[in-house]
Amino acid sequence: MERPASVGNRLLAALPSKDLALLAPHIQKVSLEQDAVVAQSGDRRDHVYFPHSGAISFMLGLPNGETIATAVIGREGALGALSVLGGNPSLSSVTAVVRVGGTASQISVVRFQAAYMGSSAIRNVVQAHTRSILMQFQHVAACNGLHPVEARMARWLLHLHDRTEGNILSLTQETLSQLLGVRRTTVTLEVAKLRALGAIRSDRRGLIEIDRGRLKQASCECYDIMRRQTDQIVPDDAARPRLHVASGDEPHGG
Template identity: 55%
Template sequence: MEQKTRVGNRLLAALPTADLDLLVRHFRLVELQRDTVLVRSGDPIQRIFFPLSGLIAFIMDMPSGQTVATAVVGNDGAAGVLTTLGPSRSPMTAVVRVAGTALQISPAQFQAALERSSALRGTVQTLNRALMAQFQHVAACNALHSVEARLARWLLHVHDRVDGDVLPLTQETLAEFLGVRRTTVTQVISKLRDSGAVRSNGRGSIEIDRPRLEAAACECYQLMRRRIGRIVLSDEMTPPGHARPADNPRGQASLFAKADEIHRRTGGQGMIGPRARGH
């Protein structure tokens, strides 16, 4: 698994301290509850989320009513940054698939910081490149590889972004990842369990054996991981000579203590919860 940054979100960790400070004063810490719809396809993007934990899936909604996942982000990404291209409606639905926490900011506040920070603009470009790479690989994988190999790949993507070997995923979520019916998911899980890649699956969770799951996955997983890792960890995200919060634990602690204090003064921890559920 990829090492978790001390800051909590890898994109934010890559920013110089002064640039991150432009955002911290506006961040609101929120809880993301599982199955919450953050934004629906076609709706205006009103909030940007930088996950510290958990998993957000980007979903394409088809006219037939079917849905299929096209990408996932955890603490390696963000949701809602298309607003940086101007007032925007979301081209897809963003749904919390593993509960966690995130730093939330309004598009207007984010845009104001973006105009003052070349490092932040570089970070946005990095995220967009990483998401585009994920979209491209998922499309190719869906066309070329078996449903068993694709499910193994999706489970590995989730495992990279959550703690532990028990993944809190429902059969509905797995069906959405694959674009298949739940009955097909049941059959595929059974095959992966027979191979030892899945140790057990219960109601709303699935336990994996990572080495065997990697053996069951198609080559797309390693290709995607290497390509996106190169993009996200690119030196372009941090101009030479700039100190990053990840390099200075005291500095990052001070920044997030400041955000927490502002948050407490403005009403306590928020919750993005089941009011938007229904996807």
Template identity: 60%
Template sequence: MERATRVGNRLLAALPPADFALLAPHLRKVPLQHDEVLVRSGDRIDHIYFPCSGAIALIMELPNGQTAATAVVGNDAAIGLMTALGPLRSPMTAVVRVAGAALQISPTRFQTALERSPALRGLVQLLSRALMTQIQHVAACNALHSVEARLARWLLHIHDRTDGGDVLPLTQETLSELLGVRRTTVTHVIGALRTSRALKSSRRGQLEIDRRRLEVVACECYKVMSRRIDRIVSQDALKVLHAAPPPNDSLPPDVPFAKADS
């Protein structure tokens, strides 16, 4: 538990010390600012981010300008790990929706460590499975369930990845982007959630939720998706990382981060 607190990101914290030491000198702690775009669709991925706090939405942008969220990630995931497969351009836009902090590393540095660490390769596979599970389930949910139930699900996913209490810093524009609907539809859905008291208040740029009531409104996708993702990144699943042989020329396990910016 002590190391998980120090590292912040669940995936990095699960690595064996010798494998984490391959990354540690090159990790730089950076703030994640609200509404910051970490990478845009079609752009080259210049940085990999391992969030320690906050929530990041992955947004699919269509040629006609419409957008919709495909996933929300926090300290259980990473942004930009597809570069492990080679120099790629991002298929989605990653936007910070709840401010926090992350450990940042260049794709080149990560790729070098990846070549020396079977455990890191296992980490990339685990993350890919968890992210694909969420994207596939979101696609099915969007086709089958009401906008009200889907918004409740997104709010619960974001709340799971924040530590700021029951007030979420989300604008109607952000909710429209998450859901792929017009702002007029968002206004109607927010009104319905307030009527059911799943939302206590909806001031400009802030939503105060009642989590218990929100879980009642949300479709079953929230619990099913959460269970499946938790199972993938559970401690039992992460034990496979420790089964990999350690790198032969690793650094000592307590090497500090290269730089930590507040």
């Protein structure tokens, strides 16, 4: 997945103009603030989000309080779009946390469902997103079971780096612990290993500078496989439609 050179969501970019027009009048551009919880498992879901920039992780929480990331999305995906596929559309099935701040197109679940029912192109986009998310779930599960923490940490850092500008990520050790499902003491050890390899530089403020080439060497093969399959399922088209948001062009808090 190529790092974004300009703003735009790849799922929306795949829609023909007439189908995008079903959504555009009801879309607002919103800010995605780092560490914001944009969906809580079991809570009411009011909106669907199509990120333009930034990264959102899907988190699985266990009764003992431990968490682990099961997927991450950026401009190639959506949050809440799968609500149209059945079950209780008003309840979120995931806890979603913004890991890299950015912006998104936001539309109400009700408006999105209506457009979905009236457009085969929107249904195709949702199906593509479903395949992409299921692929990621499968590979993350396999990676968690087969590969060491160091390689998994490198993979997650690469996923987040794909969805941000520049080479610096703002990530605390607590965040890395949540993503990886390991103790903070383990995170400290693994960060030191990546630092020794020259793959990252970090400081106590939670800023991590990425050396992408060395980080890829430290990662497992899952990163390249997932990136390649995502691009096959959701192509990164050069042409991106302009959205005319419903109320003003400036982002506001989501």
